[in-house]
Amino acid sequence: MIDDMRTFWAVLGIAVAGAGLLDVFLTALNYDESGFLATRLCRFQWCCLRGVTRHLPRRLRPAALRQVIGLNIVLCMIVWLGTVMAGFGLVYYSQMYGTNFEYSGNHLGGGLFDAMYFSAAQLATVGTSQISPETDVLRAISILETLTGVGLVTLILTFLIGVYQVIRDLRSLSSNFINAGPEFDSPIASLSRYFFRGDPVCLDNHLRAISDSFWSYADGIRQHHLAYYFQSGRNQFSLPYVLHMLGRWLAALRWGLPPGHPATLQPLLIQLCAQFEQFAVYLHRQLRLSDTPAPAAASFEIFSAAYGDDDKIPDLWLGRFLSLNREMSALARPNFVANPQDVYERYQQWLPFAHRAEQLTIAVSQDLDYQPD
Numbered sequence: 001m002i003d004d005m006r007t008f009w010a011v012l013g014i015a016v017a018g019a020g021l022l023d024v025f026l027t028a029l030n031y032d033e034s035g036f037l038a039t040r041l042c043r044f045q046w047c048c049l050r051g052v053t054r055h056l057p058r059r060l061r062p063a064a065l066r067q068v069i070g071l072n073i074v075l076c077m078i079v080w081l082g083t084v085m086a087g088f089g090l091v092y093y094s095q096m097y098g099t100n101f102e103y104s105g106n107h108l109g110g111g112l113f114d115a116m117y118f119s120a121a122q123l124a125t126v127g128t129s130q131i132s133p134e135t136d137v138l139r140a141i142s143i144l145e146t147l148t149g150v151g152l153v154t155l156i157l158t159f160l161i162g163v164y165q166v167i168r169d170l171r172s173l174s175s176n177f178i179n180a181g182p183e184f185d186s187p188i189a190s191l192s193r194y195f196f197r198g199d200p201v202c203l204d205n206h207l208r209a210i211s212d213s214f215w216s217y218a219d220g221i222r223q224h225h226l227a228y229y230f231q232s233g234r235n236q237f238s239l240p241y242v243l244h245m246l247g248r249w250l251a252a253l254r255w256g257l258p259p260g261h262p263a264t265l266q267p268l269l270i271q272l273c274a275q276f277e278q279f280a281v282y283l284h285r286q287l288r289l290s291d292t293p294a295p296a297a298a299s300f301e302i303f304s305a306a307y308g309d310d311d312k313i314p315d316l317w318l319g320r321f322l323s324l325n326r327e328m329s330a331l332a333r334p335n336f337v338a339n340p341q342d343v344y345e346r347y348q349q350w351l352p353f354a355h356r357a358e359q360l361t362i363a364v365s366q367d368l369d370y371q372p373d
Contacts, residue, residue, distance in 0.1 A: 009094035017087020024080045024152065028159040033225045038079040042072040046229050050369050058371075062233030065369070069230050073163070076226070077156060081123065084152060088145045089119035095138060105130030118142075123149040159224070166220035166227035173213040174237045176206065177245035185241065185372070187248035188327045198333030200263045207268040211275065214246065218279045225286065228368075235372040240365040247357030250276060255350035256328035258338050273353070280360045289363050294355040297348045300341075307340055317355070321347045 019037065027035030046068055053064045089112075095101075096110035101118075108114050108130055121128040122145040133139045177190050194203040221227055232238060250273050257264050284291065298306075298318045306313040306322060313319040325343060364370070 006094040006097070009090050013087045013090025013092075013094065015087070016090060017084050020080050020083025020087060021148070021152070023083075024155050024159075027076070028155045028162070031223050033223050037083075038076040039226060041079060042075055042226055042229070045071060045075055054369065061371070062231070065231035066233045069163070069167070069226070072226055072229060073160060076159070080152060080156065084145075084148060085116065085119050085123050088123065088141070088148075089116040091141060092118055092138070095135075100133065100135055100138060102132045102134055103130065104132070119145065122146050123152075125149050162220065162224045163227045166217060166224050167230050169213060169217035169220055170227070170230065170239065170242065171237060173210070173217050173242050173246075176210045176213065177242070177249070178236050185235075185244060187245050187252060188324075188331065190245065191249060191252060192331055195263075195331050198331075200266070203263060204266055204268065207266055207272060210246070210249075211268050211272050214272065214275055214279075218275065218282070222282065228286075231368070238368070238370055240361055240368060240370040241372070243357070243361040243364060246272075246276060247354070247361060251350055251354050251357065252324055252328055255346045255353075256324045257332050258342065259346075261332055263332060276357070277353075280356060283360060283364060287363060287367055289360075292355075292359055294352040297351050300344055303344050303347065304340055307343065317351055318347070320354070321350055324350075 023035045023037040027033055027038055033039065049064070049068055049071065053061050056064060092101075093112050093115035096115055101110065103109060103114075114131060118128060118131040121131075122142045125146050127142075127146075133142055177187070194201055194206055228239070230239075235241060250269070253263055253266070254269055254273060283289070295315075295317055298315045302314065303318065306315075306318055313322065325338075325346075329338070
């Protein structure tokens with residue numbers, strides 16, 4: 001019976017340590033961050049923090065939400081270090097009988113706490129002289145734990161660097177849309193800087209900067225999804241703000257202007273739309289969102305009536321498109337008269353993309369509890 005219990009503690013210790021090491025390996029080094037322990041606990045911790053902060057005064061909420069990344073990182077470290085320490089400690093505990101260990105400290109005699117104390121000392125690489133293994137197998141295990149501690153710290157540092165690199169990419173991406181005017185969340189206002197007398201100016205370079213930053217952020221968040229929960233406490237430095245601005249930028253440039261306009265011919269425009277769609281698919285899968293079908297496009301008769309009279313717009317999405325079309329026409333100053341049939345075709349192509357982009361922005365805003373001032 002005693003031997004069976006010793007075997008049980010040893011097997012349990014190996015399983016616990018192995019689970020912790022496997023989780024940190026999959027989280028820190030795997031491309032799609034397929035960890036199964038720490039990241040799920042971080043998600044649970046975020047949900048708890050979000051529930052608590054909703055009861056705080058509005059002026060205090062940003063300060064509380066800014067702590068989410070720090071708390072998640074601390075939780076990851078506790079989980080990884082704790083599981084490895086506990087796992088090795090249970091293995092030591094299973095062997096604390098007879099003359100396997102020598103005890104020189106007061107009140108040390110082979111209990112569970114003594115095993116955990118010895119395991120923590122070995123994992124920290126400092127060791128302890130109060131408990132000494134007396135067999136070659138136990139000495140080898142203690143050396144293995146010391147080496148594991150060095151590797152574990154390296155993996156944790158790699159993970160931390162990766163998470164904060166993704167946050168820096170988000171900052172870089174957000175800076176591409178910042179508007180100095182009073183309407184900080186107006187995509188057309190921020191886009192107007194890149195048009196002069198109807199022609200795009202340096203728009204290709206700006207789209208390239210956005211593409212590079214967006215690709216870096218989207219690719220980084222796949223490996224370090226923990227960065228998704230980042231809260232800066234500032235309206236213009238957040239994922240919902242980026243999704244709102246980028247989605248409407250792309251829709252305005254691709255479908256808000258007549259075909260053949262120089263702005264619609266930017267080589268990176270279609271690539272950015274594809275990147276946005278791929279990122280939307282990733283977030284839908286991560287957040288387990290249900291796909292809401294886009295509303296049906298208004299008939300050409302309804303469109304024609306609304307196109308000529310702003311007071312006759314019965315459809316919300318049709319009204320948004322016509323408003324976008326007017327703003328972009330005023331911004332780009334096309335030198336030719338738009339054909340209503342061409343505008344209607346652009347409306348039909350714009351509607352699925354715009355609906356999906358807005359649904360994604362709303363879902364992420366609700367999940368991150370984003371409430372701009």
